[in-house]
């Protein structure tokens with residue numbers, strides 16, 4: 007018997023803090039997945055800087071808490087997510103609302119995304135599932151990454167072994183073996199360090215096309231120092247907070263050399279990640295904003311010794327994939343199906359994540 011199909015909207019505002027991706031899919035929360043529409047809504051600089059402030063304030067927190075600066079920002083972000091739903095302009099049965107991560111501390115027993123699901127449900131008149139990570143952490147998981155389960159569902163017909171690499175603010179890898187095995191974990195900074203560096207050194211939000219780094223030279227000594235970290239050897243499951251890595255090691259370099267060195271570092275973290283999988287993937291499909299950086303893509307191919315291609319090469323939309331994944335998870339929540347898994351984020355058993363807010 008076939009399951010009911012839902013029209014589901016997913017809303018993702020990632021660790022790059024650049025805006026909201028919204029996607030509409032038709033799905034049963036299992037193998038039937040039909041992407042229908044997608045839009046992005048960029049944050050203006052005032053919102054970005056407010057989020058950066060909250061992320062820094064959250065660093066010192068012992069636990070998620072209310073109060074300044076989080077409550078005002080949460081209200082503002084909820085309104086912007088409502089706007090994103092309006093911009094998408096589609097009716098839906100359910101919204102999967104990720105929220106803006108301000109801190110991710112599974113080692114302290116919590117992960118913290120802000121945004122108010124109950125208010126979003128009232129304003130959009132659509133039921134909302136939010137807080138999709140906390141139950142996983144409560145069950146002993148990392149709370150991230152979650153998307154690999156969606157990659158598995160989307161990649162059913164693709165050849166194995168296969169790698170899917172997300173280059174957002176933070177990077178994460180999904181490895182699908184030919185025997186049905188799956189290994190997934192955060193790899194290191196995606197674009198976060200490159201973004202942080204060029205914002206301070208060149209006054210731009212990101213290194214468009216890798217052009218700043220392309221004019222510089224990689225400082226091998228600095229790179230070697232940055233790579234000398236026990237974290238890379240640690241077996242999965244593992245996940246990262248956006249601020250777990252910093253640009254401190256490149257201080258003193260020119261804008262171009264620093265960008266080149268941080269781009270090489272990011273590529274090396276992918277090569278190191280591939281050491282954790284038992285078979286080299288036939289190819290690495292790249293999603294997230296980093297696939298728009300040709301220098302980063304070339305460096306990954308060279309340093310990891312692997313064919314690299316954007317996910318568009320298999321017909322996926324790399325700007326919408328995360329939002330689609332949270333739409334799919336919201337439907338799984340409604341159907342009582344798990345949204346996170348021991349082989350991915352490491353909970354003791356499959357977990358149904360999320361909190362449902364009725365419109």
Ligand SMILES: Nc1ncnc2c1ncn2[C@@H]1O[C@H](COP(=O)(O)OP(=O)(O)OP(=O)(O)O)[C@@H](O)[C@H]1O
Nearest residue numbers: 020021022174175176197212214215294295298299
């Ligand atoms: N044309 C481009 N050239 C270089 N880099 C780009 C380009 N376009 C986007 N990016 C990079 O992609 C980033 C945004 O990526 P994405 O939207 O996948 O992040 P996210 O959704 O916040 O990530 P996360 O997976 O951490 O949640 C930008 O901050 C920038 O670094």
Ligand SMILES: CC(=O)N[C@H]1[C@@H]2OC[C@@H](O2)[C@@H](O)[C@@H]1O[C@H](C)C(=O)O
Nearest residue numbers: 021107110150151152153174176328
């Ligand atoms: C805590 C948090 O927001 N983590 C994000 C972040 O961005 C990329 C990487 O770090 C990944 O672990 C996760 O997002 C994706 C969507 C995931 O859960 O699969």
